[in-house]
Amino acid sequence: MKKVLSGILLVAMLCVVGSISRAQDAASGEKTFKAKCAACHGADAAGKPAMKSPSIKGKTADQIQKEISTSPKHASLKSLTADDVKGLAVYLATLK
Numbered sequence: 443m444k445k446v447l448s449g450i451l452l453v454a455m456l457c458v459v460g461s462i463s464r465a466q467d468a469a470s471g472e473k474t475f476k477a478k479c480a481a482c483h484g485a486d487a488a489g490k491p492a493m494k495s496p497s498i499k500g501k502t503a504d505q506i507q508k509e510i511s512t513s514p515k516h517a518s519l520k521s522l523t524a525d526d527v528k529g530l531a532v533y534l535a536t537l538k
Contacts, residue, residue: 486499501534502531
């Protein structure tokens with residue numbers, strides 16, 4: 443019984459740690475988004491048709507990294523770290 447309770451406690455702790463980590467990533471991603479992306483993609487990431495900037499809501503880290511690394515429009519973003527991109531993806535995934 444003690445082993446079962448210990449296992450349940452361990453899983454619960456890992457879930458809490460994961461939630462805290464995602465919250466920190468989202469907070470970091472929001473800061474990066476506001477500083478580097480919102481001017482073109484809008485405060486809500488829905489895009490700005492007049493600027494021909496698409497919506498980036500819900501993009502994955504892989505999609506964001508690919509766009510940053512391949513688009514000349516995003517040359518100034520090449521300095522973002524993998525953690526910055528992960529934070530952006532976590533934040534963008536929270537937008538509805």
